[in-house]
Amino acid sequence: MLIDRLRRPLRDLRISVTDRCNFRCTYCMPADVYGAHYQFLPKRELLTFEEITRLARVFVRLGVVKLRITGGEPLVRAEIEKLAAQLAGIEGVEDIALTTNGYLLPQKAQALKEAGLSRVTVSLDSLDDAVFRRMNGGRSGVREVLDGIDAAERAGFSPIKINAVVQRGVNEHTIVDLARYFKARGHIVRFIEYMDVGSLNGWKLDAVVSADEIVAMIDAEMPLEPVAPNYPGEVANRYRYADGGGEIGVIASVTRPFCGACTRMRLSAEGSLYTCLFAVAGVDLKKPLRAGASDAELERRIRGVWGRRADRYSEVRSALTEPRPHKVEMYHIGG
Numbered sequence: 653m654l655i656d657r658l659r660r661p662l663r664d665l666r667i668s669v670t671d672r673c674n675f676r677c678t679y680c681m682p683a684d685v686y687g688a689h690y691q692f693l694p695k696r697e698l699l700t701f702e703e704i705t706r707l708a709r710v711f712v713r714l715g716v717v718k719l720r721i722t723g724g725e726p727l728v729r730a731e732i733e734k735l736a737a738q739l740a741g742i743e744g745v746e747d748i749a750l751t752t753n754g755y756l757l758p759q760k761a762q763a764l765k766e767a768g769l770s771r772v773t774v775s776l777d778s779l780d781d782a783v784f785r786r787m788n789g790g791r792s793g794v795r796e797v798l799d800g801i802d803a804a805e806r807a808g809f810s811p812i813k814i815n816a817v818v819q820r821g822v823n824e825h826t827i828v829d830l831a832r833y834f835k836a837r838g839h840i841v842r843f844i845e846y847m848d849v850g851s852l853n854g855w856k857l858d859a860v861v862s863a864d865e866i867v868a869m870i871d872a873e874m875p876l877e878p879v880a881p882n883y884p885g886e887v888a889n890r891y892r893y894a895d896g897g898g899e900i901g902v903i904a905s906v907t908r909p910f911c912g913a914c915t916r917m918r919l920s921a922e923g924s925l926y927t928c929l930f931a932v933a934g935v936d937l938k939k940p941l942r943a944g945a946s947d948a949e950l951e952r953r954i955r956g957v958w959g960r961r962a963d964r965y966s967e968v969r970s971a972l973t974e975p976r977p978h979k980v981e982m983y984h985i986g987g
């Protein structure tokens with residue numbers, strides 16, 4: 653098994669398939685930065701599906717069992733279901749998930765299911781249309797995303813996880829409604845503490861609503877009790893409704909960091925490896941890949957990157973006197 657300098661094994665690979673997105677969430681790709689003239693990566697710079705699949709195969713040989721397709725918005729990449737099918741064909745992969753804003757799911761859910769995708773996570777920050785539009789840069793109403801979730805359900809994905817980023821003064825007053833709506837439908841909402849990823853979203857600690865506050869708000873209306881993790885290193889802390897009607901998760905990356913159990917490597921759309929969501933630089937794999945490197949050579953490079961890994965940004969964040977400059981942006985490497 654491949655382990656890093658803090659003895660963490662490599663188990664998960666998050667694959668960003670595009671740096672583009674049809675939304676402009678203020679906490680991720682603010683519209684004033686990612687405007688009409690923003691230069692996204694040209695197509696030739698993106699890894700092809702064949703290149704991604706070849707790398708994924710090498711990762712699986714090194715111990716990866718879970719893959720997640722993300723972005724940017726993965727469904728804006730043409731024929732994404734073909735990638736899902738190629739990844740599903742890799743022997744040893746236990747789980748292939750996809751994180752999406754849901755807008756294009758009505759067109760894509762069925763094809764993704766048929767391709768062999770195991771699970772979908774849909775991001776939806778509020779059921780209040782005005783609040784949601786403010787958060788996604790005016791690109792979508794709530795209805796479109798709910799239609800996407802319905803389409804995923806009809807295609808046979810169940811349960812579906814719903815990601816909601818919580819920001820103080822923005823959507824915290826709507827989280828109980830969100831919890832209640834999906835409780836009735838048997839889906840699992842995972843409330844995410846607003847993180848200081850990248851350096852363009854103007855993050856401030858006082859905009860973070862802590863996991864404890866989130867749980868207290870929901871518990872006051874629908875009593876909750878903590879549940880043990882499904883597996884060691886699960887990112888979300890789980891709580892179930894005392895009345896037996898399902899569960900929620902809270903991802904407390906700011907107030908209760910979980911770096912000790914972080915087994916994730918990230919592959920960017922242009923083929924760089926990142927060992928942490930808060931990394932400043934990646935390691936390019938595309939160049940050797942396109943220069944004809946053998947699988948053994950690629951494996952050696954990946955071993956080197958993971959072997960040198962000592963990232964634990966969330967655990968040391970509070971000790972940093974200055975915010976880390978020039979961190980990679982989240983849309984670049986996925987969630």
Ligand code: SAM
Pocket residue numbers: 673679680722723724725726751752753773774775815816817844845846847848849853982983986987
């Ligand atoms: N576009 C897809 C989506 O929104 O689901 C996939 C990529 S998006 C970067 C992955 C996840 O990261 C989403 O659930 C999003 O809400 C979350 N995210 C983005 N910026 C964040 C931030 N600053 N703090 C916490 N979560 C964030």
Ligand code: SF4
Pocket residue numbers: 673674675676677680681723724725753775983
């Ligand atoms: Fe796009 Fe997802 Fe980032 Fe929102 S969170 S801007 S949907 S990549």
Ligand code: SF4
Pocket residue numbers: 910911912914927928929930963964965966967
């Ligand atoms: Fe993993 Fe980095 Fe997040 Fe810690 S801060 S959990 S090492 S991605």
